[in-house]
Amino acid sequence: MMLDKLKRLLKDDAGAGVIALLVALFLPALIGFVGMAVDLGMLYSGRLQLQNATDAAALAAARDLIIDNGGFAEANYNGSAATAETLTEANELLGDQLLWLENIDLFEAGLWDSDTGDFAYTGFSNDPDDLTAARVTLTRNIDTIFIKIVNIDQVPVTVKSTAFLGCAGDGTRADLPIAIDEDALGAPDQDLYFNNENRENVQWTSFSTWPSNTNTIGQYINDPNLIPPLDIGDDISMNNGVIAPLFGALDAQYNANKDGNGEWPVLLPVVDWTTPQNSGTVVGYVYFVITEVDSHGNDMRIVGHWKGDGSMIAPPGSSPGGDCYGVRASISVLID
Secondary structure (H helix, E strand, O other): OHHHHHHHHHHOHHHHHHHHHHHHHHHHHHHHHHHHHHHHHHHHHHHHHHHHHHHHHHHHHHHOOEEEEOOEEEEOHHHHHHHHHHHHOOOEEOOEEOOOOOOOOEEEEEEEEOOOOEEEEOOOOOOHHHOOEEEEEEEEEEEOOOHHHHOOOEEEEEEEEEEEOOEEOOOEOOOOOEEEEHHHHHOOOOOEEOOOOOOOOEEEEEEOOOOOOHHHHHHHHHOHHHOOOEOOOOEEEEEOOOOHHHHHHHHHHHHHHOOOOOOEEEEEEEEEEOOOOOEEEEEEEEEEEEEEEEOOOOOOEEEEEEEOOOOEEOOOOOOEOOEOOOEEOOOOEEOO
């Protein structure tokens, strides 16, 4: 019935006039809504592309805040700033290449406080400990198409990203199956002692393998490539015995890897020991420089010193998140 009425209305001259009037009245509004939807979609797409470019630039810039100079961390502020520009210009915005705009785009380097979630701008520094985060801010004007009719030719869009390169955390691979007691790091005695009730500060570890014995530990000394990457908070199996055969294998590795000065720096997990002391929780990492493996007498020990000056970098694959004992992560993460 409704269809019949519509047909009669269309045949009627007066009805056709009414429809023409309605079309004339509502067509501009309809075009406006369609145009606004198109412009909003373009703005959303442009903002997303700009955010992706900013994320990539911040991540790469944070990674390059420090460089590996023979295992030692070296501040690289200018290089990090150049990386931010390069990664920005490796992206496009709505089909056009992004260019770094001086006095508009912003690169900042400084310190990120994981506890408070605050970024503190440091600026140029030769001290790698002053540079743990990079922030990139990009601003672009995105052209409109349809809403130009209301004198909105462009819409400014500003996005920012902050990336963090802190101390070594998840995904870090140790060099030896030896775990250091976190409470021992503040002690002046720098040698590593096993099974000495007065001076014990390390234990053997078989990581996630149980039990911790000569075989399960020894495989990691003989072939460090078998050592699994660890995450902060992992519980690992430990053995606080001397286990004399392990010292022989360790001494062989030391002689094979020591440099001309008789030093062999190795990355070791720092653990929170639990009671009984046959397990511990990974909290961070430290580099220990071995200068001698002493397996003579009652006190079997590893002679050397640990580096707590924040000047070394973890192997590839280490993300930030651990407590700071002088080892920086090798990959950055987005935090803001």
